[in-house]
Amino acid sequence: MTNSIQELQDASVIFVVGSNMTEAHPVISYYVKRAAINGATVIVNDPRRTDLCRWATHHVQIKVGSDIAYINGLINEIFKNGWADEEFLKAHTENPDDIRKWVEAYPVERASEICGVPAARIKEIARLLGTAKSASVCYTLGITEHICGTDNVKTLANLQMVLGNLGKYATGLNPLRGQNNVQGACDMGALPNVFHNYQSVTDAKIVEKMEKSWGVNGLSNRPGYKMPTMLRKARDGGTKVLYCIGDNTVQTEPNMAHTIKEIEALEFFIVCDIFPTLTTPYADVIFPDYAWGEEEGTFSNTERRVQRVRGALTPPEGCRPSWWVLQELGKRLGYDLGFTSAQAVWEDMRRSATSYAGITYDRIQNVGLQWPCPTLEHPGTGFLHRDGNFSRGKGLFCKTDWVPPAEVTDATYPLILSTGRRLWHYHSGTQTRNSVGLERLFSEELLEMNPEDAARLRIQSGDLVKAKSRRGEITLRAWVTERAGPGMCWMAFHFEEACGNVLTNDAFDPVTETAEYKACAIRVEKIKDRETPIEDLHRQARP
Amino acid sequence: MPTSINIKAILDAAVQREDEAHAFYLRISKGQSNATVKQTFAELAADELSHKEFLQACLRDPALLSKMPTPKDYKVAEATEEPAFSIAMKPAEALALAMKKEEGAARFYRNLAESTSDPVLATMFTNLARMELGHKTRIETLFVNIGYPEVF
Numbered sequence: 265m266t267n268s269i270q271e272l273q274d275a276s277v278i279f280v281v282g283s284n285m286t287e288a289h290p291v292i293s294y295y296v297k298r299a300a301i302n303g304a305t306v307i308v309n310d311p312r313r314t315d316l317c318r319w320a321t322h323h324v325q326i327k328v329g330s331d332i333a334y335i336n337g338l339i340n341e342i343f344k345n346g347w348a349d350e351e352f353l354k355a356h357t358e359n360p361d362d363i364r365k366w367v368e369a370y371p372v373e374r375a376s377e378i379c380g381v382p383a384a385r386i387k388e389i390a391r392l393l394g395t396a397k398s399a400s401v402c403y404t405l406g407i408t409e410h411i412c413g414t415d416n417v418k419t420l421a422n423l424q425m426v427l428g429n430l431g432k433y434a435t436g437l438n439p440l441r442g443q444n445n446v447q448g449a450c451d452m453g454a455l456p457n458v459f460h461n462y463q464s465v466t467d468a469k470i471v472e473k474m475e476k477s478w479g480v481n482g483l484s485n486r487p488g489y490k491m492p493t494m495l496r497k498a499r500d501g502g503t504k505v506l507y508c509i510g511d512n513t514v515q516t517e518p519n520m521a522h523t524i525k526e527i528e529a530l531e532f533f534i535v536c537d538i539f540p541t542l543t544t545p546y547a548d549v550i551f552p553d554y555a556w557g558e559e560e561g562t563f564s565n566t567e568r569r570v571q572r573v574r575g576a577l578t579p580p581e582g583c584r585p586s587w588w589v590l591q592e593l594g595k596r597l598g599y600d601l602g603f604t605s606a607q608a609v610w611e612d613m614r615r616s617a618t619s620y621a622g623i624t625y626d627r628i629q630n631v632g633l634q635w636p637c638p639t640l641e642h643p644g645t646g647f648l649h650r651d652g653n654f655s656r657g658k659g660l661f662c663k664t665d666w667v668p669p670a671e672v673t674d675a676t677y678p679l680i681l682s683t684g685r686r687l688w689h690y691h692s693g694t695q696t697r698n699s700v701g702l703e704r705l706f707s708e709e710l711l712e713m714n715p716e717d718a719a720r721l722r723i724q725s726g727d728l729v730k731a732k733s734r735r736g737e738i739t740l741r742a743w744v745t746e747r748a749g750p751g752m753c754w755m756a757f758h759f760e761e762a763c764g765n766v767l768t769n770d771a772f773d774p775v776t777e778t779a780e781y782k783a784c785a786i787r788v789e790k791i792k793d794r795e796t797p798i799e800d801l802h803r804q805a806r807p
Numbered sequence: 808m809p810t811s812i813n814i815k816a817i818l819d820a821a822v823q824r825e826d827e828a829h830a831f832y833l834r835i836s837k838g839q840s841n842a843t844v845k846q847t848f849a850e851l852a853a854d855e856l857s858h859k860e861f862l863q864a865c866l867r868d869p870a871l872l873s874k875m876p877t878p879k880d881y882k883v884a885e886a887t888e889e890p891a892f893s894i895a896m897k898p899a900e901a902l903a904l905a906m907k908k909e910e911g912a913a914r915f916y917r918n919l920a921e922s923t924s925d926p927v928l929a930t931m932f933t934n935l936a937r938m939e940l941g942h943k944t945r946i947e948t949l950f951v952n953i954g955y956p957e958v959f
Binding site for chain 1: 841842880883885897899952953955956957
């Protein structure tokens with residue numbers, strides 16, 4: 265996030281796009297609700313009627329995968345009406361005339377045709393954004409899990425630069441990261457092209473610095489593979505060994521049948537996890553890991569805040585923390601990292617990571633600190649790009665063009681399926697589906713269908729249905745609800761018994777290689793009338 | 808009064824240092840290829856002129872220096888390597904160069920304060936060091952905002 269979570273409560277306009285935050289980021293949603301109570305304009309842009317719509321002043325029901333057309337339409341309208349922050353554009357951006365001209369290709373009428381939102385509604389939203397004192401943009405995986413995910417993000421950045429909404433309190437471009445510590449994982453270099461602290465592996469000076477720091481020679485200066493490439497290359501021998509830590513690959517990657525074939529092609533497969541999963545049967549070796557509540561360390565949340573995590577429970581016999589397992593492997597491969605604790609790992613990292621250098625375990629005993637925090641004297645940084653200053657100098661507008669999802673509907677597969685997360689479960693359910701209480705609250709996956717589509721197929725809530733895509737089929741009960749927009753279905757991937765990733769399409773964004781989990785074509789058939797009603801679902805799905 | 812003569816001489820020298828810094832930033836601004844960096848150095852040059860004006864005001868009223876608030880010292884400059892000068896500096900490198908320069912200026916006056924046995928002069932040097940520290944802190948804040956990009 266460019267800004268901090270708490271700032272959301274002071275925003276005058278909050279533009280939420282592709283984010284079911286009340287279920288996926290409930291704590292962050294409290295601040296948005298607080299802003300709504302204080303009179304903020306909250307605009308939810310989503311093909312689904314998510315629960316945040318109850319608090320929103322506006323719900324804009326765009327079609328799945330139409331974000332670029334919709335947002336370019338908004339930008340065009342903002343320019344046309346003189347609502348752009350011309351002072352900001354002149355002082356802090358490099359090519360404002362490029363974007364001004366580019367979005368002329370997206371008059372509201374064309375944007376409306378693509379995104380399915382009436383032109384008058386697009387004009388209204390543009391006016392709200394263009395005349396607001398300030399606006400904050402929040403987005404989540406509904407933006408990134410598309411083949412055009414990178415361009416979706418760039419388009420949102422264009423919008424906020426046009427409005428001059430960067431480098432100020434309670435504004436900014438705020439991705440709500442997909443997992444609780446994904447920010448920390450990226451910060452620590454769990455990426456194929458950077459060491460920790462985003463230090464490039466292709467920079468000879470950085471490589472030399474890390475070799476000196478770790479007392480080694482010959483560190484690779486070539487970027488590694490992203491996950492889809494790792495898996496794809498298993499089939500041609502390009503990936504021989506895969507080591508998964510806390511990742512239920514079979515259940516979470518798109519196109520499950522394909523993923524299994526890729527994993528089966530590996531020569532050696534190691535999994536480190538806390539419970540058996542759909543992935544562990546394919547492993548040659550399983551390392552039993554510490555769970556949350558058992559391990560020591562830090563999590564870095566989406567606002568760049570590094571927080572202490574403490575072990576409160578004694579782990580089961582035989583389990584070890586991930587860092588210990590890696591260290592033991594290192595010893596057997598001839599290199600002893602020499603760590604004695606999670607804190608020792610942190611201290612080692614801190615020595616060569618300037619933005620974290622001021623963050624010690626002592627300083628975050630009670631409250632975490634937000635990086636950049638380069639020295640022990642520094643208080644951390646709440647929001648970035650103050651006064652419109654960017655790392656590259658002036659902000660650069662990128663021209664983005666709408667493209668349809670990789671798979672669209674046709675006569676055989678007439679509905680679009682989007683996948684996501686439910687309040688009561690997390691990711692592939694490795695943790696939450698082993699919780700008796702959470703299982704009681706939400707014990708089976710349901711296919712959300714719009715009433716219009718359900719009526720056409722004579723499907724009622726609770727009926728057993730088959731959902732089928734070009735990649736596979738699953739059987740589950742239907743939930744007929746306005747939450748799903750017309751022409752779309754929605755489900756989560758928490759349940760191995762009926763997992764959305766049997767159906768999802770393994771088409772990827774070319775830059776990030778993030779899969780298009782939010783759009784694949786399916787058809788739905790009724791198998792059996794309902795035996796028991798599921799009347800309390802609305803209560804169960806509402807936080 | 809020998810001390811008051813010394814104070815005038817010190818402030819004159821400080822004014823001259825600001826002039827030199829102004830000329831330095833203007834000179835390197837002209838050669839930069841990145842428009843933002845060029846502008847940053849030009850703004851830093853203008854800052855030095857405003858520092859000079861403040862010091863000239865102090866010549867008329869030396870008490871002004873002692874009224875300056877004590878800035879927080881985040882020691883970011885001290886923790887940052889001085890970038891090599893080039894005509895294609897990045898914005899963060901430009902700011903790093905400037906904050907290292909301010910760090911040096913503050914250290915210069917601190918050393919003078921420590922080396923004199925005259926308490927009036929020591930106070931004058933300490934105040935000048937505090938002024939330079941304020942400049943350093945301002946540039947450090949700008950640097951932290953852009954110096955640690957999340958690029959992957």
